[in-house]
Amino acid sequence: xxxxxxxxxxxxxxxxxxxxxxxxxxxxxxxxxxxxxxxxxxxxxxxxxxxxxxxxxxxxxxxxxxxxxxxxxxxxxxxxxxxxxxxxxxxxxxxxxxxxxxxxxxxxxxxxxxxxxxxxxxxxxxxxxxxxxxxxxxxxxxxxxxxxxxxxxxxxxxxxxxxxxxxxxxxxxxxxxxxxxxxxxxxxxxxxxxxxxxxxxxxxxxxxxxxxxxxxxxxxxxxxxxxxxxxxxxxxxxxxxxxxxxxxxxxxxxxxxxxxxxxxxxxxxxxxxxxxxxxxxxxxxxxxxxxxxxxxxxxxxxxxxxxxxxxxxxxxxxxxxxxxxxxxxxxxxxxxxxxxxxxxxxxxxxxxxxxxxxxxxxxxxxxxxxxxxxxxxxxxxxxxxxxxxxxxxxxxxxxxxxxxxxxxxxxxxxxxxxxxxxxxxxxxxxxxxxxxxxxxxxxxxxxxxxxxxxxxxxxxxxxxxxxxxxxxxxxxxxxxxxxxxxxxxxxxxxxxxxxxxxxxxxxxxxxxxxxxxxxxxxxxxxxxxxxxxxxxxxxxxxxxxxxxxxxxxxxxxxxxxxxxxxxxxxxxxxxx
RNA sequence: UGGGGCGUGGUGCAACGGCAGCACAUCAGCCUUUGGAGCUGAGUAUCUUGGUUCGAAUCCAGGCGCCCCAGCCA
Numbered sequence: 001x002x003x004x005x006x007x008x009x010x011x012x013x014x015x016x017x018x019x020x021x022x023x024x025x026x027x028x029x030x031x032x033x034x035x036x037x038x039x040x041x042x043x044x045x046x047x048x049x050x051x052x053x054x055x056x057x058x059x060x061x062x063x064x065x066x067x068x069x070x071x072x073x074x075x076x077x078x079x080x081x082x083x084x085x086x087x088x089x090x091x092x093x094x095x096x097x098x099x100x101x102x103x104x105x106x107x108x109x110x111x112x113x114x115x116x117x118x119x120x121x122x123x124x125x126x127x128x129x130x131x132x133x134x135x136x137x138x139x140x141x142x143x144x145x146x147x148x149x150x151x152x153x154x155x156x157x158x159x160x161x162x163x164x165x166x167x168x169x170x171x172x173x174x175x176x177x178x179x180x181x182x183x184x185x186x187x188x189x190x191x192x193x194x195x196x197x198x199x200x201x202x203x204x205x206x207x208x209x210x211x212x213x214x215x216x217x218x219x220x221x222x223x224x225x226x227x228x229x230x231x232x233x234x235x236x237x238x239x240x241x242x243x244x245x246x247x248x249x250x251x252x253x254x255x256x257x258x259x260x261x262x263x264x265x266x267x268x269x270x271x272x273x274x275x276x277x278x279x280x281x282x283x284x285x286x287x288x289x290x291x292x293x294x295x296x297x298x299x300x301x302x303x304x305x306x307x308x309x310x311x312x313x314x315x316x317x318x319x320x321x322x323x324x325x326x327x328x329x330x331x332x333x334x335x336x337x338x339x340x341x342x343x344x345x346x347x348x349x350x351x352x353x354x355x356x357x358x359x360x361x362x363x364x365x366x367x368x369x370x371x372x373x374x375x376x377x378x379x380x381x382x383x384x385x386x387x388x389x390x391x392x393x394x395x396x397x398x399x400x401x402x403x404x405x406x407x408x409x410x411x412x413x414x415x416x417x418x419x420x421x422x423x424x425x426x427x428x429x430x431x432x433x434x435x436x437x438x439x440x441x442x443x444x445x446x447x448x449x450x451x452x453x454x455x456x457x458x459x460x461x462x463x464x465x466x467x468x469x470x471x472x473x474x475x476x477x478x479x480x481x482x483x484x485x486x487x488x489x490x491x492x493x494x495x496x497x498x499x500x501x502x503x504x505x506x507x508x509x510x511x512x513x514x515x516x517x518x519x520x521x522x523x524x525x526x527x528x529x530x531x532x533x534x535x536x537x538x539x540x541x542x543x544x545x546x547x548x549x550x551x552x553x554x555x556x557x558x559x560x561x562x563x564x565x566x567x568x569x570x571x572x573x574x575x576x
Numbered sequence: 577u578g579g580g581g582c583g584u585g586g587u588g589c590a591a592c593g594g595c596a597g598c599a600c601a602u603c604a605g606c607c608u609u610u611g612g613a614g615c616u617g618a619g620u621a622u623c624u625u626g627g628u629u630c631g632a633a634u635c636c637a638g639g640c641g642c643c644c645c646a647g648c649c650a
Contacts, residue, residue, distance in 0.1 A: 153578085154646060155577060155579095186648065199580090201646050331590085333582095333589070347600090353612075428609060464609075474609050474610065566611075
């Protein structure tokens with residue numbers, strides 16, 4: 001299987017079913033779900049994906065989405081996609097479409113079970129009037145500031161609203177008129193009547209509806225009041241027959257309210273279970289901060305390859321399989337944790353290694369002249385497309401007297417343990433010949449090495465020496481007369497600190513070298529002919545690269561997805 | 577000085593009263609026509625104090641540390 005084939009959403013790179021029960025991850029959520037089925041608390045499993053359409057998905061969402069999707073799938077249940085569109089001032093259709101696209105890319109399948117919180121506005125309103133009639137909700141005329149002030153603090157109880165004991169009929173009338181748009185924004189809210197002295201502040205008469213004279217992306221001008229999350233989410237879960245409402249830790253303190261509403265209404269009550277959200281080192285997950293990076297122009301857009309948005313990862317060349325593998329390895333627990341970016345990179349390499357066609361590309365070219373090779377001769381060398389995947393076959397690579405090699409692959413004076421080209425040393429040009437360095441030419445002005453010379457051993461065609469002699473290094477090359485010029489973009493971590501999401505000083509922690517553009521790269525001709533945007537390759541000995549959509553006919557642009565593991569870099573680093 | 581939650585190698589996740597294991601990372605070696613991949617091995621952990629028990633990461637009590645909550649955001 002080639003990485004450039006159309007994705008098969010639920011096969012791992014090995015071709016095993018994605019949710020194979022062999023080594024199926026077990027965690028406290030799956031245990032709870034299994035127990036609920038065993039005890040008969042629920043007869044089936046249905047989860048929900050609850051994105052708010054106010055931004056693009058990032059890898060943190062991938063964790064939540066995959067948990068929701070896989071739990072449903074593993075227990076033979078269903079997944080509802082339900083957009084949490086209760087705040088028309090922040091939400092847009094553009095995001096709805098982008099979220100669906102990204103979720104599909106990830107491999108999430110919700111069939112035709114696509115819903116919106118706004119689908120339930122009518123019924124939800126009816127349920128609100130039920131609570132009003134029970135004396136469990138009231139219209140509060142206080143201003144936002146007054147409500148906030150009277151809520152109390154973490155250690156002091158709040159004070160009850162003067163409107164708290166309004167007669168039911170008056171509440172009903174006022175609520176109706178709020179709905180009809182008779183009052184200005186901010187003038188009144190509907191509140192649940194709980195306990196202003198509750199130590200859990202969520203329970204101090206939470207707001208259910210606020211007045212918003214806004215145009216909703218789906219309901220248009222129909223509504224002048226919109227439900228708050230707490231009043232919408234659980235009720236929607238109930239209406240949809242969701243059994244397990246899986247969410248992040250910060251909603252733990254909302255669970256008593258979630259259950260209170262459902263109990264007061266006397267309706268089907270799903271179980272809310274909370275887990276820790278994903279934190280990734282050197283990455284930013286907060287939508288607010290992500291938006292800031294885009295707005296300030298620090299990145300080029302939501303799909304900038306340096307971002308861990310799903311679109312960014314995709315453009316960078318990361319596969320959905322790698323993301324899924326990563327999320328599976330991250331696990332599910334309630335501990336606040338930071339996952340090492342190195343784990344994501346390992347998952348990316350692991351997937352790409354097995355599937356990427358290999359090609360030769362010289363990113364920082366240095367001219368190597370083979371003095372004893374016949375002028376004008378061209379040979380077609382046989383190269384393996386992917387040693388990890390023999391069925392991927394072989395290809396021909398043209399070879400001639402002058403080739404480009406990587407500047408890094410030549411040293412005039414080699415440091416200890418350097419095995420590549422240096423005067424007097426013999427190396428293998430991959431799939432071609434053994435060559436021995438005989439000298440170099442300098443630029444008369446700068447003094448820099450402008451050309452390296454060598455001789456080749458005609459008996460070593462293909463790279464094998466008939467006399468059995470070994471060389472310690474194999475380097476890649478591109479025939480100068482056949483080379484096609486391309487642009488290559490290197491990406492590095494966007495931030496200089498490990499936990500960029502923690503502070504506020506986004507500006508001060510930007511890595512100024514997060515993007516490096518190389519414009520004088522040479523690739524082998526076969527690559528120039530075949531590569532289309534989105535295609536992924538391994539450039540031998542360098543890393544994994546993906547064709548960027550900025551590419552134009554005759555002018556390819558590659559993104560470096562991730563480097564290969566580089567043992568030499570470590571040795572060099574140790575040597576100082 | 578309220579309430580809720582969480583503490584296991586460097587980073588994560590297991591072990592559900594019985595030899596603390598796995599992955600990533602690190603280090604060493606083998607192998608190699610990618611200093612890739614693969615293979616082998618090593619080091620490093622149960623927040624703390626006490627209790628229960630033949631036996632505690634696990635159960636109990638206290639302490640300490642970290643996270644979340646005072647939006648008419650979700």
